[in-house]
Amino acid sequence: MWDTASHVMLDTAGVAPFLGVQRDVVGGSGGSWERLLQGTPLVKRRVRRKQHVIRAGQPFRGLFLVQSGVFKSALISEDGRERVTAFPMRGELLGQEALDLAVYPCHVTALDDGEVWELQPFLLRQCIPGFQERLSGMLASEIRRDWQWMLALGSLNAEQRVTSFLLDYSTRLAERGFSATQMLLCMTRADIGSFLAMQIETVVRTLHRLQDQGLIEISRSHIRIVDLPSLRAQSKTLN
Structure with a gap:
């Protein structure tokens, strides 16, 4: 093992x-x-x-x-x-x-x-x-934290769920001394969908929509947050 x-x-x-x-x-x-x-x-x-x-x-x-x-x-x-x-x-x-x-x-x-x-x-x-x-x-x-995510899944739309996930992941990385805007997502899009109670196709479409809006850049598993303030405005922040 x-x-x-x-x-x-x-x-x-x-x-x-x-x-x-x-x-x-x-x-x-x-x-x-x-x-x-x-x-x-x-x-x-x-x-x-x-x-x-x-x-x-x-x-x-x-x-x-x-x-x-x-x-x-x-x-x-x-x-x-x-x-x-x-x-x-x-x-x-x-x-x-x-x-x-x-x-x-x-x-x-x-x-x-x-x-x-x-x-x-x-x-x-x-x-x-x-x-x-x-x-x-x-x-x-x-x-x-689990309660906050349950509330998010029950009250936020697809775009807000994905942005909340990206912001939460960014915050956790920053707390550990890593970049808050350059992220390597080791999990698959299906994993993200499972966590957010979303279909994988919805996750993919939402990420590309955020990219089209100029908020993030996607390169396979790498995501760069281009406009952090605007991304925060898209979501109810999980505290």
Whole structure:
């Protein structure tokens, strides 16, 4: 399943740049991922594009902290249809929805080559008193984010959904020190459509319409935001 694996102790200086927006959420008042996980034994794993990190129905064995790469989390229906629920990236956790379950409810797949750090539950309980309480802040934030997307999907038209997605992705990249206007979308148009509850043809048409309006430029998987203020005006921003 895994490309390579190695056991490490957390190097807080090395992980700090990868924590993104969640560093304040998880740690609470003045806390952060690096302080929360300092001294915790971790298993570092390399993953390849299209490789599964988690399979739905697999026994829960721990959480995964994304060190690099972009991933796709999806629910699989009984008839095999996939519903994309998130695109986790650097500094975000994988598998947290299974914290109170015996098995993982979602598939998580790498959309490009990357690295995850496996956090063993029993070690977290031993090394980090109150870990569950600290984690609850991040989970509450994710629930609010899910609600905002549910509201968006129920109230926004196709163009607003796509622009909201692009703006949200741009913001997340900027929070991690990347360009807010130059984006490589590792996911397919079908993945975006699944996440936004849209047909792939509608996603493609909407992207090209935004390009025709001079708001973005498209080159296969690369998207450049040409006019960020006008793109924001097209959408209700997700806070």
